[in-house]
Amino acid sequence: MRPDLFTIQTQLKRALLSRTSTAAHTGIASEIVEGTLSAQRRIAIYRHNVFTNLCNALSDLYPVVKRIVGEVFFTEAAHSFITQIPSRAGDLNQFGREFGPFLRHYPHASDLPYLAEVATLEWQWHTVFHAADAAPLDLARLASIPADQMGAIVFALHPAVTLLSSPYPLLQIWQVNQPEYADDWQIDWDAPAVHLVVYRREFEVRIQQLTGGEHIFLQSAAAGLPLEQAWQAAIAQSPEFNLHGFIGDCVQSHIINNVEPAVLPAACR
Amino acid sequence: MTGQRPAAIEPMLAGIGLRSPHYRDMQALAPALGFLEVHSENFFGDGGQPLAYLEWFRERYPLSTHGVGLSLGSVDPLDDTHLQKLKRLVDRFEPALVSEHLCWVGVNGEFTNDLLPMPYTPAALAHVVAKVGQVQDCLQRQILVENVSSYLQFKSSTIPEWDFVASLASQAGCQILLDVNNIYVNSRNHQFDAYRYIDAIATGSVGEIHLAGFQDTGEILIDTHGDRVSAAVWALYEHAISRFGAVPTLIEWDTDIPALDVLLGEAGRATSILQATAGGHAA
Numbered sequence: 001m002r003p004d005l006f007t008i009q010t011q012l013k014r015a016l017l018s019r020t021s022t023a024a025h026t027g028i029a030s031e032i033v034e035g036t037l038s039a040q041r042r043i044a045i046y047r048h049n050v051f052t053n054l055c056n057a058l059s060d061l062y063p064v065v066k067r068i069v070g071e072v073f074f075t076e077a078a079h080s081f082i083t084q085i086p087s088r089a090g091d092l093n094q095f096g097r098e099f100g101p102f103l104r105h106y107p108h109a110s111d112l113p114y115l116a117e118v119a120t121l122e123w124q125w126h127t128v129f130h131a132a133d134a135a136p137l138d139l140a141r142l143a144s145i146p147a148d149q150m151g152a153i154v155f156a157l158h159p160a161v162t163l164l165s166s167p168y169p170l171l172q173i174w175q176v177n178q179p180e181y182a183d184d185w186q187i188d189w190d191a192p193a194v195h196l197v198v199y200r201r202e203f204e205v206r207i208q209q210l211t212g213g214e215h216i217f218l219q220s221a222a223a224g225l226p227l228e229q230a231w232q233a234a235i236a237q238s239p240e241f242n243l244h245g246f247i248g249d250c251v252q253s254h255i256i257n258n259v260e261p262a263v264l265p266a267a268c269r
Numbered sequence: 270m271t272g273q274r275p276a277a278i279e280p281m282l283a284g285i286g287l288r289s290p291h292y293r294d295m296q297a298l299a300p301a302l303g304f305l306e307v308h309s310e311n312f313f314g315d316g317g318q319p320l321a322y323l324e325w326f327r328e329r330y331p332l333s334t335h336g337v338g339l340s341l342g343s344v345d346p347l348d349d350t351h352l353q354k355l356k357r358l359v360d361r362f363e364p365a366l367v368s369e370h371l372c373w374v375g376v377n378g379e380f381t382n383d384l385l386p387m388p389y390t391p392a393a394l395a396h397v398v399a400k401v402g403q404v405q406d407c408l409q410r411q412i413l414v415e416n417v418s419s420y421l422q423f424k425s426s427t428i429p430e431w432d433f434v435a436s437l438a439s440q441a442g443c444q445i446l447l448d449v450n451n452i453y454v455n456s457r458n459h460q461f462d463a464y465r466y467i468d469a470i471a472t473g474s475v476g477e478i479h480l481a482g483f484q485d486t487g488e489i490l491i492d493t494h495g496d497r498v499s500a501a502v503w504a505l506y507e508h509a510i511s512r513f514g515a516v517p518t519l520i521e522w523d524t525d526i527p528a529l530d531v532l533l534g535e536a537g538r539a540t541s542i543l544q545a546t547a548g549g550h551a552a
Contacts, residue, residue, distance in 0.1 A: 002425035005393055006344045009376040009385075016381050033422040035460070037488060042421035045489060050381045057382075087380040090338025090351055091310040095382065130314030133321075160317065203318035 003031060015043050016050050017086050019079060054082045054095065061096045062122045064177045065103070065115060077106055093130070097123060114168035121170055121207070124162045124198045128205050131160035136254045149261065151228035155221040155247070156258035160200040163210075163218055167193045171209050199255050206253075213238025214246055221256070278304045278331045278365050280515040281547070283539035285532050286335075286522060292322050294529040299329060302536060304365060306333035306519050312362075313354040323362060333366035333477065333519070334358060335446075340380070341400045341414065342373035342387045352407050359408055366477055366517065368413035368446045369404070371397065371434065388423035389433040394440070401441035413476045414438070415446035418454040418483075418492035430455065431469035444476030447516075449509055453502045454483050454490045467509050475513045480506060480539060481521040495524035498535055506539070507546055515547035 003011075011028035015021065021029075021040050032039035055078040059066055066074040081102050087095040100119035109115050145153055164170070169191040176185050195215035198207050210218070213234035220230035234241040250256040278284070282303035287295065305326055312319055312334075326332070339351060359367055372384040387393045397414075405412055416434050428436070438445045447470065456463035480503075482496025498506075498520070510516070520535045 002388075005388065005390075005396060006376075008388055008423060008425070009344055009373055012385065013376045013379060013381060016383070016385075017379065031424050033424055033459075039421070041488075045420045045491070046381075046383065046385070049491075050383045053382055087375070087382050088378060090340045090348060090374045090380055090382070091313055091354070092338065092382050093310060093313060095380075130317050130319070133316035159315070200317065203321060 012043075016047050017083060018047075019051075019083055051079060051082060053092075054087060055079065057092050058096050058099060061126055062099060062119055063179075064122055064174055065099075065119050067177045068112070068115065068118065068173075069109070073108070077103065077109070080106070096126075099123070114166070114170070114173060117166045117168055117170055118173060121164060121166075121174060121196070121198070124164060125205050125207075128160045128162055128198050128200055131200070134158050134160075134254075134257050137251050137257050137259060139251070142251075142259055145259070145261070151231075152226045153259050153261055154224055154226055155230075155250075155256045156260065157218065157222050158199065158254050158257040161218075161222075161255050162198045163215060163222070164196045164198065165193060165215065166196070170194050171196060171207060174207060197255060199253060201253060208253075211238045211241070213241035217241070217246065218250070218255070274327055274363065275329070275331050276363070276365060278333075278517045280517050281540065281543050283518040283520060283536040283543065284330075284333070285520050285536050287326060288523065288526055289319075289322075290526050291529045291532070296325065298529065300533055302330060302533075303517055303540075304331040304333055304519070306335050306366075306521075309334040309336040309355055309358055309367075310338050312358055313351075327362050332362055332364040333368065333517075334362065334364045335415075336367075336369040337384065338374055338380075338382070339369045339404065340372075340374035341369055341404070342371065342385075342393070342397050343376050344373075344396070345376055345378065347400060347403055352404065356408055359410070366413060366446075367408065367410065368415055368477065370415045370417050371437065372417045384417045386417060386419035386421065386423075387433075389426040389428040389430055391428070394428065394433055394436055397437055398441040401437070401443050405441075405443065411443060413444040413446040414441075415448050415479065416451050416455075418448070418451040418458075418490075420458060420489055420491070422459055429461075429469070431466040435470050435474070438474045439471070445470060445474050446477045446479060447475045447509065447513075448479040448481070449506045450479065450481045450483060450498065450502050451492060453499070453505055454492050457490050463505055464508060467505065467512060470513075472513055475509075475516050478506070478509060478513075478516050478518045479521055480518065480535070481523075493524050494521045497531075498538075503538070503542070507542055510542060510546040515543050518543060 015025040015028050029039040032042055058078045081099055085098050100116045103109050103119050104116035169187055171194055172187045195210040196207055197210055216237045217230050217234040220233050231243055284302050284304035287305040287307050312323055370384050374380055452463050452466050480498045481494045482498055484491045484493045518539045522532055
């Protein structure tokens with residue numbers, strides 16, 4: 001009696017997502033026609049294709065991580081990741097989200113504590129690249145709000161905007177590892193924590209450094225807090241925070257793309 | 270410009286698989302092609318540049334969306350999120366052809382993201398027929414299902430691959446995307462007569478043909494989509510066109526992607542065969 005479809009698929013999938021053949025894979029091997037090649041060799045051909053394809057997907061997602069650690073290290077880490085956190089969707093673009101968290105606990109990367117954060121930044125780049133389109137802020141709408149109600153409005157961020165903070169000089173690390181970067185490979189490791197916004201302009205993903213106050217202001221807006229509260233939080237963090245200048249910049253770059261009166265607490269809207 | 274989109278494919282002109290390294294050259298050249306084909310999943314995002322490019326090309330060419338991740342053959346239920354993203358894409362871009370593969374990609378929620386062969390049994394056939402029915406019901410249209418290349422066969426198979434493919438089309442009411450290169454690769458890997466395969470497929474059931482290059486590793490042929498179409502596959506293609514008539518034909522090239530003119534040269538060769546062999550009579 002031959003095994004059913006469920007058994008065949010379950011056993012072959014298990015064999016293909018393992019790094020090598022083990023005794024546990026003899027069950028599926030005995031179900032494969034041998035001919036000119038052994039069953040284990042046929043499984044190995046598929047396993048090679050699977051790992052190569054998934055590893056290439058990670059290379060495309062994480063070019064900066066790969067540049068930092070080199071091809072050999074990257075491939076080894078990718079292969080560990082593929083077996084520990086298998087792909088969960090037929091759509092390959094969903095694969096690799098957990099590579100940053102994986103690297104944080106990857107023993108061979110313990111000397112590179114910033115590596116996981118670089119990976120997180122690269123995943124954000126990927127999500128921003130594919131995020132929804134949205135029209136820029138209608139300035140007439142902003143102008144129509146009476147001055148005495150301005151403190152209660154809530155700014156909304158464009159769907160293609162993410163925020164990130166890191167204790168490491170992530171933007172510098174990113175910049176010196178771009179293919180077109182030609183200057184000295186110098187990073188100020190003693191630089192203070194960085195706050196970044198990842199956004200899109202003309203379909204191009206951009207990364208910009210923010211002050212602590214600017215970061216809190218955008219975080220507050222994203223959380224649905226009214227302008228007055230967001231402003232106070234920003235000033236508490238960075239007394240020099242320039243409200244009008246920063247809002248103008250964010251509207252210009254489409255980071256802020258909507259405004260609504262805050263009549264209800266965020267949780268109720 | 271919606272409404273001015275070219276809808277029907279001109280079957281006497283071959284098409285090419287559209288890949289991102291060629292976007293700019295394609296925009297500059299705008300070559301005459303029967304249609305363009307994209308991998309559906311590459312346009313599952315909510316927005317951004319990929320969809321904007323696809324809009325540009327859709328205004329100028331008939332489109333085929335070719336899925337690689339639906340996993341029609343898996344014992345897992347169809348992934349509704351995946352299916353809804355496919356429906357959103359199909360509704361927006363109104364492709365002339367919508368296709369998937371006769372394979373499984375993952376099981377128990379874990380994916381290899383590779384096109385894995387089925388055991389060719391009556392139970393597996395019934396399973397895939399039901400899955401194709403669910404997809405066609407969801408999309409409210411007929412789809413095409415492609416025969417895959419393979420490097421192994423299951424002992425449990427009782428039906429020749431060509432009969433399985435032909436039965437799937439007749440029982441599920443779908444069309445066949447006949448990959449002539451995959452037939453050739455499998456005929457060499459599993460020692461069968463590729464011409465017999467083609468002759469087992471009913472005329473009128475083939476809605477599209479794929480051509481691509483393979484790699485001969487010495488021990489097996491691997492379907493890399495990374496080379497020119499081989500002489501043996503061109504010969505098999507002529508046989509297919511003489512049997513099926515002028516079927517929309519596509520050149521696929523997905524790894525070691527060459528300059529656009531190499532790809533257009535391959536498409537030109539397919540077009541010559543279509544015009545010489547089918548003699549102006551569409552399928």
